[in-house]
Amino acid sequence: MRAAHAGDLQPLYEMAKLTGGGFTNLPADRTSLTDKLERSDAALSRDDNMITDDLFVLVLENAETGEVRGTCQLFSQVGQKWPFYSYRIGTLTQHSQELKRTFRADMLTLSTDLEGASEVGGLFLHPGERAGGLGLLIARSRYLFIREHRARFGDRILAELRGVIDEAGGSPFWDGLAGRFFGMNFQDADGFNAIHGNQFIADLMPKHPIYTAMLPESARAVIGIPHPSGRAAMRMLENEHFKFDSYIDIFDGGPTMTAETDKVRSIMEARTAPIVAIAKIGGDGAKSLVSTGRLGDFVAAYAQIENRVDGVAIDPQGAALLDVKIGDTITHVSRW
Incomplete structure (x- = not known):
């Protein structure tokens, strides 16, 4: 993207x-x-x-x-x-004492x-x-x-x-x-x-x-x-x-x-971190949606991410797609 x-x-x-x-x-x-x-x-x-x-x-x-x-x-x-x-769907409730009945009518109101x-x-x-x-x-x-x-x-x-x-x-x-x-x-x-x-x-x-x-x-x-x-x-x-x-x-x-x-x-669960390694990710790595860049430089792609103590590791293919290197900052969220 x-x-x-x-x-x-x-x-x-x-x-x-x-x-x-x-x-x-x-x-x-x-x-x-x-x-x-x-x-x-x-x-x-x-x-x-x-x-x-x-x-x-x-x-x-x-x-x-x-x-x-x-x-x-x-x-x-x-x-x-x-x-x-938009139309807002609402309900109008009216009651007739004489008929002892309550009438509810659904209504669309321009909003x-x-x-x-x-x-x-x-x-x-x-x-x-x-x-x-x-x-x-x-x-x-x-x-x-x-x-x-x-x-x-x-x-x-x-x-x-x-x-x-x-x-x-x-x-x-x-x-x-x-x-x-x-x-x-x-x-x-x-x-x-x-x-x-x-x-x-x-x-x-x-x-x-x-x-x-x-x-x-x-x-x-x-x-x-x-x-x-x-x-x-x-x-x-x-x-x-x-x-x-x-x-x-x-x-x-x-x-x-x-x-x-x-x-x-996706906004709430996403995390931003620096890349500390570009390496093949093992079984503990997560397939994630990853983005980097602002405004016209924004790009996003799937990549393998592994959390490290001081940042994250990203797989080589993902790094190439995003054109990122060690030291760059990325935002990532798990794929689900």
Whole structure:
């Protein structure tokens, strides 16, 4: 894993065409991807501790071939350029004394509660590379990046999971709710949002709560449900101490997972130490995720690590991947 640069535009575009829709952070649009890379470059060029509206793009590179085969993104603080909307699931309880009955109604309320949080997203691994723990490498490298640049990120972090998309590329949730107000199908709205942002939601979406009982069953059935391809991602987030806290995406109804940044498992369990030896690691060594470097020099890879009294030993292959030597400092966390 390394920081992206302008030369990664073409492989990012090729991967974006494989996402299948509902993947707002990786649109199959060259102009939007160029803007993302330029924005990331600006964020990587600013070496201070101010938290602002930064975007960082990382890519997975095959060290042997130089091919880019995966990517992810980090947003330092959402809701700064335009509001960050979610639906919050709530319940309204009412009691009738005459009927001696209590009625509970689930409701969706348009919310900007998550503004100011950081976000991890845009994770995509090329279909030809889905083996060997590379998805975990992409996902967990984001948390080591955050740990290395902690002052640039908020105290709360979120991850939006893609919701259920049907075989035709449509969204039952969008069709049952927002589509009725916008006169746009899901593909058009999703594409517009990916390129232009979601301010049009503020302009057109009704502000009053929506009773879920008034939605068609097809829409109710997918509220808070991830796309089948996102179930593994949801489990990874849960392993990192994220949880589903009643917030869903306004477009496809997918779950928004949240966590306290300092309690994310990879951030909390990671350790920083100097390299005191580069040597073949025996049976006591741990297969770890290891990172080094700041900002544009950030890299992460799997390596064998062994704790020593005054630092750590790293295997030669891992040291070569990370381009580190004795005396350099690395951050490592066990693979699990």
